Amino acid sequence: MADTFDGETSEAAGRYAQAVFDLAKEAKQLEAVEQDFSKFAAAWKESADLREAARSPLIEPSEKAAALTAVAAKLGISDLGRKAIGVAAQNRRAAELPAIAAAYRTLVARDRGSRQVEIVSARPLGEAEKSQIVEALGKQLGAKVEAETSVDESLIGGFVVRVGSRQFDASVKAKLDALRLALKSA
Structure with a gap:
């Protein structure tokens, strides 16, 4: 089940999700970013290459951020969604994107x-x-x-x-x- 978009939320993933939530709420883009994470989740489940690249300790964080941001752009993910993915990757948290997305969805649901x-x-x-x-x-x-x-x-x-x-x-x-x-x- 490690390849799905679920699991226990780490403290760091919770902080990232809260930051994205706050920005999305301020920009009135809660649903758009929720859809962004859903699109990225589907790609994560489909592509072993994407999962391996996100988890690889051999890829420099800046390269990983650029690659994941490019994938996000191809998926039609919003600017805020791309930035969230890029920042997580830049800060060596790309492997936690599933947990960040799950925590974000929980925050949005609670808000509703x-x-x-x-x-x-x-x-x-x-x-x-x-x-x-x-x-x-x-x-x-x-x-x-x-x-x-x-x-x-x-x-x-x-x-x-x-x-x-x-x-x-x-x-x-x-x-x-x-x-x-x-x-x-x-």
């Missing part, structure tokens, strides 16, 4: 009065399934829910929901692991 959640399922969710899960989460959390979905076939069936540091695991894999553990201790 909603909660950002991640739903990982064994197969792609249909709109009705996603709506049911989002509705149930909204009732449970007492807030409007904005969900990002992804697929992890290793779950076998079911889904995992992450809300901040909390996780609800309704996957077949988790149930099989629990059964295995129970059998070992019996």
Whole structure:
């Protein structure tokens, strides 16, 4: 899962996200930068070369910033989005761009009065399934829910929901692991 745009947010990633959020809010570009991060997330997931370049300690920060900014420009990312990516790379934080984007999305969701959640399922969710899960989460959390979905076939069936540091695991894999553990201790 290291190649996805998720995970625990480091303190530095949180600071970068907050700085980008403050600038975007001041410029009235919260949604534009949110879309920028979504475009970059899609490219990150698709391209192993992009991930390797961002993580490589052999590439000088200035070269990395120039390369990632060029990729961002090709993706049609706004000026503010390109600058955020470039500054992160220049400051040796390019590998943390996924965490920065996740933290930014959380800040934007909170600003809209909603909660950002991640739903990982064994197969792609249909709109009705996603709506049911989002509705149930909204009732449970007492807030409007904005969900990002992804697929992890290793779950076998079911889904995992992450809300901040909390996780609800309704996957077949988790149930099989629990059964295995129970059998070992019996």
